[in-house]
Amino acid sequence: MSIPTTDRPAAPATPPTPRVPRALVAGATVVNRRAGLEWLRSRHGSVFTVDIPVFGSTVVVADPLLARDVFRAPTDVLESVEQNLGRVLGPNSMFALTGERHRRERKLLAPPFHGRRLRSYADVIEASARAEMATWPTDREFATMPSFMRITLDVIIKAVFGAHGPEFDRLRIVLPRMVELGSMLAVVPLPQLPALGDMSPWGRLRRWRREYDAIVGRLIAAAQAADDLDERDDVLSMMVASRYDDGSPMTRDEIADELLTMLSAGHETTATTLAWAVERISRHPALLDRLVAERAAGESALLEATILEVQRARPVIDVTFRDVVATEVHLGDWTVRRGQSVMVGIGLIHSDPSVWPDPERFDPDRFLGTRPDLTEWIPFGGGARRCIGAAFASMELQVVLQTLLDEVVVVPTSRRGERWRPRGVAYAPARGGRVRVRRRRNA
Numbered sequence: 001m002s003i004p005t006t007d008r009p010a011a012p013a014t015p016p017t018p019r020v021p022r023a024l025v026a027g028a029t030v031v032n033r034r035a036g037l038e039w040l041r042s043r044h045g046s047v048f049t050v051d052i053p054v055f056g057s058t059v060v061v062a063d064p065l066l067a068r069d070v071f072r073a074p075t076d077v078l079e080s081v082e083q084n085l086g087r088v089l090g091p092n093s094m095f096a097l098t099g100e101r102h103r104r105e106r107k108l109l110a111p112p113f114h115g116r117r118l119r120s121y122a123d124v125i126e127a128s129a130r131a132e133m134a135t136w137p138t139d140r141e142f143a144t145m146p147s148f149m150r151i152t153l154d155v156i157i158k159a160v161f162g163a164h165g166p167e168f169d170r171l172r173i174v175l176p177r178m179v180e181l182g183s184m185l186a187v188v189p190l191p192q193l194p195a196l197g198d199m200s201p202w203g204r205l206r207r208w209r210r211e212y213d214a215i216v217g218r219l220i221a222a223a224q225a226a227d228d229l230d231e232r233d234d235v236l237s238m239m240v241a242s243r244y245d246d247g248s249p250m251t252r253d254e255i256a257d258e259l260l261t262m263l264s265a266g267h268e269t270t271a272t273t274l275a276w277a278v279e280r281i282s283r284h285p286a287l288l289d290r291l292v293a294e295r296a297a298g299e300s301a302l303l304e305a306t307i308l309e310v311q312r313a314r315p316v317i318d319v320t321f322r323d324v325v326a327t328e329v330h331l332g333d334w335t336v337r338r339g340q341s342v343m344v345g346i347g348l349i350h351s352d353p354s355v356w357p358d359p360e361r362f363d364p365d366r367f368l369g370t371r372p373d374l375t376e377w378i379p380f381g382g383g384a385r386r387c388i389g390a391a392f393a394s395m396e397l398q399v400v401l402q403t404l405l406d407e408v409v410v411v412p413t414s415r416r417g418e419r420w421r422p423r424g425v426a427y428a429p430a431r432g433g434r435v436r437v438r439r440r441r442n443a
């Protein structure tokens, strides 16, 4: 099957392949993917083919309209490729599901991430952020990243898992270890060696998973026994109460896999975005003054614009993939064939001067008084696989940064910006978003 995805007449051609040794391209896209992709775009334009270890022949799309076509393509033409993550998170993870099962799962899981439900998480977020910020040192530079990791972890365990007391304490230990080991095993294809039992990395992952399943089992049993299940706002309770179109409930394994998926997808991505926000804001004193004044006036338009600009200028997930599952697909003038992957260059689109004038300039005023065009601003991806937690993450970013403006005075710095460093699933500021603050109460 073939679909012309733009209205231009199809003149199918294969996207250009760099005339440099394959090993060099592979090295450039793995060792320093951002710089490697920028270099390839400067030579080959906004659509080109590269051979990437694990993914194989991959067509990189860095044109916003063609990226939109990729996101909009039906799932029997382009489908998600996160099979590895699915293997680690469980067979019922949204990352592992495709086609109709994926659609049905998204429909079921969308409500907790919108409207009234979403607002109910704001208090949990503010309390977690305030407690963490109370531990920040005064007048001494420190990395904010570990703090933001703790805040976003606490928020997910409370708002998503609905856990408190001993379950909360245990999940705080088990979940980061499981996710760290799982992310590593998703990328490095280590063999599963049964002879090593629980000593091998896969064995350790299984051990964590057993403990995790036991905790989630207790949380599900508690939710099932609760008289107020319909009024509970945590995502686990809503999963327990929800029904698929055919009236069947989610199984325990389905709930456990999806909760783990939310954590893996939402914890580090939100924390790294917060670290970048602090890194950017502390280097723009005039903006910082305006944000403080805006907060004092009880308004939020500039902070919202700042968050949009942080996500444009520092997208923590810089690429997303689809597999060609139809015989071929036409993207504009190009043909991509079954067996190839398509990589949407989120970072490339966000740094394209023909899309964003002076893209290196950090300028929240780009977004003041206007909503972003979701063809060009794509930190959450797009289409049937667009981040299901986008509204949750946006709200969390705003509440944490408002709390930060309330609690501390950020001391501006003239140091050069931090470099990008790959960390787990996301790109983080290399020095962890270092900043110096003073208590606002004593300021």
Ligand code: HEM
Residues within 6 Å of the ligand: 080, 094, 095, 106, 160, 261, 262, 263, 265, 266, 267, 269, 270, 273, 316, 317, 320, 321, 379, 380, 381, 382, 383, 384, 385, 386, 387, 388, 389, 390, 392, 393
């Ligand atoms: C700033 C924070 C976040 C960023 C930058 C981010 C980014 C992304 C991106 C780029 C994708 C892939 C989209 C695509 O391929 O088109 C994705 C998928 C996903 N995200 Fe997020 N995300 C964030 C926070 C969250 C949160 C808080 C949650 C849940 C609590 C979450 C849950 C998910 C899930 C479940 C998927 C898979 C969706 C599917 O395959 O249908 N994310 N995210």
